Amino acid sequence: MKIKKWAALLLACFMTIGTFSACNNQGSQSGGESGGGTGEEIKLTLTQWSPPSEDDELNLYKQFEKANPGYKIEVMVIAEDQYSSTLNRMISTNTAPDIITAWECDIGSFVSNKKVICLDDYLAKSEEIDPEEFIPAVKELSSSFGGNYCLPWGYASEILFYNKDLFDAAEVEYPTNDWTMDDFVAAAEKLTIIENGKVKQYGCDTLSFVGGYWSGIGAAGDPVYQDGKLTIGEGAKKFLTTQKYLVDNQFSPAPSTDGGDLFASGMAAMTRTGSWFIGSYKELEFNWDIAPQPKDVRFYNSLHTGLWCIPETTKNKDAAWTALEWFMSEEGQKINSKGTSNPSVIQSIADQGDWKVQGTNGPSNWDAFDVISESGSFGYVCAPAGLTGEAVKEFEAAILGQKSIDDAIATVQAKAEDFE
Amino acid sequence: MSTTKAIQTKQARKRKIKNALSAYAFLSPWIIGFLLFSAYPIVYVFTMSFTNATMMNSGEFVQFDNYIKMFNDSGFWKSLWVTLVFSIFSVIITIIWAFCLAMLLNAQKRFNGFFQFVYFLPAVVPSVALAFSFQMIFAKDTGIFNYMIGSVTGSNFSPNWLYDETLVYPTVFFIMLFTYSTGQMMLIFRSGLKEVPRELYEAASLDGASAFQKFRNVTFPSISPILLFNTVMASIGALNGAFAILFPLTEGGPNGATNVLSLSLYREVFLNNRIGYGCCLAVILFLLAVVFASVQFAMSKKWVYYEN
Known part of the structure; x- marks a missing residue:
């Protein structure tokens, strides 16, 4: 009996010690090994929210390893819905990897808290990257930080997709690169069939993708994001009024949980969504094309990217820069463009067109991206x-008539003030 | 004689201390776990709610600023109201449903295991997967449910189930019936119903009791401790676990109709990076759970029957 009792006590002690040792995982998650010595393999860790291409030829990291013997890149894929919070946690606990692919909403806080290093010294010495060649939106972003702290891996935007067959059937002229919102509404009306x-x-x-709201609001004249603050007003009112008109007259479905793609199924003649859908629509059976999002008082497009940066805590700063420099080189950017179908932020590389993934029946109007790169903004x-x-939820409520457009905008403005 | 007694008393006291120490030693893994992973985080959340901490820095002490901001925000009061309504109704509906299923299973004589498996099957689907499935079922234009309504009635009636302020509640409560929590409650009720002594029903039958009287005077008192347990667990689950269903299903919409506190909390902490303010909401959620559980335990004295 006594032996049993002592054995149980011993077990309890082991469990207690186990509890503590389980908590202590320090070191195992730190940002990679420094390696770095002659002949040693330099291992770099990098975060991303989607797995790299399975095709080695289009896998940027595999190609980097091939071009730079002695380097090894370990990609940490973090689920998209937890990406931002996980990255923030890694940064704040000094456990970030050697290279992070940050989101636009996080980079400002990383820079202001000095959690990522300024790349200007490296860029000044670089023969591969000339920041002057970046598209205007990237220059603007760097200028707002007072230096280059991150390098965008490419860019995507919202774009207008249209079904040419349905346009032909309704005898409506195809959208052009200078289409206005009025043209868009008039075409939507003519293309709608109610029986x-x-x-x-x-x-x-x-607008199944939230970015569509912001591009529309920006095109209607609002700054959208100014001086570090979400800024909307009359533009939002104008854009939401148009959206409500489209929904009320059934030219567009009401916001709902519809997961089905009405455009791909041929039930909607046009859709405004992310340019990354070009790859998804490659095999569509009908003829289709792309155009910039309709202009209102101006062209405006929200750009999307991943921003490569080097955390302050990494021991492999020079090695991490070697990788970044290669990623942003012509060779690296061409591979990335082919793999992701996104144009490079370096205009001369984007102009070479490696990102153009031609589908069976579309698209052909690649010039639309010229408008996007000029008018795009983070x-x-x-x-x-x-x-x-939350703002988009307010917009949806206004479009559905659950609250007035003015109330919705006022609510968003009040919330935005809170983030000043 | 007195010396012997004193030695015996001393030995007894020694044994008592030894036993107590042994007991605490055996309990220590749980106590340490509780202190580290429950008590400390709770205290820490309370402390953080008085700061303007973000993910990047621990912030500064801002006294009651977060609480003042929260109480002045009409969105918070709406969210609190939605949380209360959602929790109360979802507890009532899921408890009744789980109990009815358990009663049905109890009454079933053949293929019992099969029915139990069928009833419990949806409950093992992860909440997020369940939510996405129902999102597709209840979609307006491409949803299966509206397609079925159209096919059967031949009408153009296609409600926007999850985007209509009136319809969203019945729809969400219907979906809640298929969650793990409801399935688990059904199994607990079922095991409780099995334990009700047969002879009590026989005696009630001999006394000429009707089915309702048997339920009221035999079944209900016998399973009342289990009912209390399920109610408390369902309440806490509704307060905290609603997030897993509502976030993928409605994201708090339409027009904030399902914007429960746990959703606001998630948004503030993980999307807006405002840890201090998020902790403030967490404190309210915690207090709400305490109030819910306390009220239920206080009221239970009137209706829960303990044999001993």
């Missing part, structure tokens, strides 16, 4: 994701 009170074909799909993506997400 016996039921919509058979929508002129345009609902707008709403720089604001906290919770704030912009």
Whole structure:
């Protein structure tokens, strides 16, 4: 009996010690090994929210290893819905990897808290990267930080997709690169087919991707993101009024949980969504094309990217820079463009067109991206994701008539003030 | 004689201390775990709620600023109201549903295991997967449910189930019936119902009791401790676990109709990076859970029957 009792006590002690040792995982998650010595393999760790290409030829990191013997890149894939919070946690606990691919909404805080290093000294010595060649939005972002703290891996934007077959059937002229919002609404009206009170074909799909709201609001004249703050007003009112008009007249479906793609299924003649859908629509059976999002008082497009930066805590800063420099070189950017279908932020590389993934039946209007790169801005993506997400919920409520447009905008403005 | 007694008393006291120490030693893994992973985080959250901490820095002490801001925010009061309504109704509905299923299973004589498996099957689907499935089922234009309504009635009636302020509640409560928590409650009720002595029903039958009287005077008192347990667990689950269903399903919409506190908390901490303010919301959620559980335990004295 006594032996049993002591054995149980011993077990309890082991469990207690185990509890403590389980808590102590320090070191195992630190940012990579320094290696670095002659003949030793230099291992770099890097975060990303999607796995790299399975095709080695299009895998940027595999190609870097091939071009730079002695380097090894370990990619840490973090689920997209936890990406930002995990990255913030890693940065704040000094356990970030050697290279992080940050989101626009986080980079400002990383820079202001000196958690990522300034790359200007490296860039000054670089023969591969000339920051003057970056598209205007990237220059603007760097200028707001007072230096280059990050390098965007490419860019994507919201874009207008249209079904050429449905346009032909309705005898409506195709969208052009200088289409206005009025042209868009008029076309949506003509393209909508309602039979016996039921919509058979929508002129345009609902804004299933939140970025569409912000691009529309920006095009209607609001700054969207100015002086580190989400800024909307009359532009938002104008844009939401148009959206409500489209929904009320059934030219566009109401915001809902529809997971189905009405454009891809041929039930909507147009859709405004992310340019990354070009790859998804490659195999569509109908003829389709792209155009910039309709202009209102100006062209405006929200740009999206991943921003490579080097955390202050990494021991491998020079090695990390070697990798970044290669990623941003012509060779690296061309591989990345082919793999992701996103144009490079370096205009001369983007102009070579490696990012153009031609589908069977579209697209052909690649010039649309010229408008996007000129008018694109890292707008709403720089604001906290919770704030912009809540704002879109307010916009949806206004479009559905659950509250007035003015109330919705006032609510968003009040919340935005809180983040000043 | 007195010396012997004194030695015996001393030995007894020694044994008592030894036993107590042994007991504490055996309990120590749990106590340490509780202190580290429950008590300390709770105290820490309270402390953080008085700061303007973000993910990047621990912030400064801002006294009651977060609380003042929160109480002045109409969105918070709406969210609190939604949390209360959602929690109360979801507890009532899921408890009744779980109990009815358990009763049905109890009454079932053949293929018992099969029915139990069928009833419990949706409960093992992860909440997020369940939410996404129902999102597709209840979609307006491409949803299966609206398609079925259209096919059966031949009408163009296609409600926007999850984007309509009136319809969203019945829809969400319906979805809640298939969650793990409801399935688990059904199993607990079922095990409780099995333990009700048969002879009590036989005696009630001999006394001429109707089915309702048997339920009221035999079944209900016998399972009342289990009912209390399930109610408390369901309440805490509704307060904290609602997030897993509502975030992927409605994201708090339409027009804030399902914006429960746990959703606001997630948004503030993980999307807006405002840890201090998020902790403030967490404190309110914690206090709400304490109030819920305390009220239920206080009221239980009137209706829970303990044999001993």
